[in-house]
Amino acid sequence: MNKLLIIEDDLAFAGVLARRLSRHGFECQQAHDATQGLLLARQFQPSHILLDMKLAEDNGLVLIEPLRLYLPNVLMVLLTGYASIATAVEAIRMGADNYLSKPVDTQTLLNALNATPVVMAISAIDEEPLNPKRLEWEHIQQVLNANKGNVSATARQLGMHRRTLQRKLLKKPVSV
Structure with a gap:
């Protein structure tokens, strides 16, 4: 069974994700801040991580490298409600395997979690969130x-x- 760690500060959304993905064969654990996320990553040893980019006062991007150090083979997907090419490039450069904007449907999530890592080629950089x-x-x-x-x-x-x-x-x- 695949083990999924959901690092998301919105408790309701994290619960919805956990229920949806549990039905598709994932054993899910939830963390709601950066510290709890790093701790659970070490204890739970997930095969997959869903990481929110905005974690209350923290930025999910800063967790990518430490998580990658603990779990070099984990498949990591960054979720964000503030999608931009700049953050997508940064997330992939730091070690995320995929980058999805919220809202995201179950099938898209499953495709990202079951995919082999793909290298993204992005030429332009935009600092502003998408309209x-x-x-x-x-x-x-x-x-x-x-x-x-x-x-x-x-x-x-x-x-x-x-x-x-x-x-x-x-x-x-x-x-x-």
């Missing part, structure tokens, strides 16, 4: 990719009408 329309566009693209391009399945998963999704897909992505 909501761009965030929506990128989330739709993630879900569409997880559904292997199936628009109907993507629409169902996103809870929107298929034609509405098709109209959104016809529009060009909003600039960052």
Whole structure:
């Protein structure tokens, strides 16, 4: 069984993630701050880590390197509600295997947790968080990719009408 450590300061969201992923074969433990996360990583010895970028007063990015030292073979996914190319580049450079923006659906999470590490090539750097329309566009693209391009399945998963999704897909992505 895969062991998953969820380091997330939002207790309700961490609980939802743990329940969702437990149904898919993960034994889950939760930590709600940086200190507890490092301690549990040593005790629990997870095979996978979901790490929130904003942990109350802490930044999840600073945990990547110590976690990688304790657990060199762990598959680490950084979750953030403040996605930007700059933080994605930084997270991957520091040792995260994947970077996902919230909200994230179960299938996208499972794909990230079951994937082999992929090296990201990002050329531009942006310091600002994505605007909501761009965030929506990128989330739709993630879900569409997880559904292997199936628009109907993507629409169902996103809870929107298929034609509405098709109209959104016809529009060009909003600039960052």
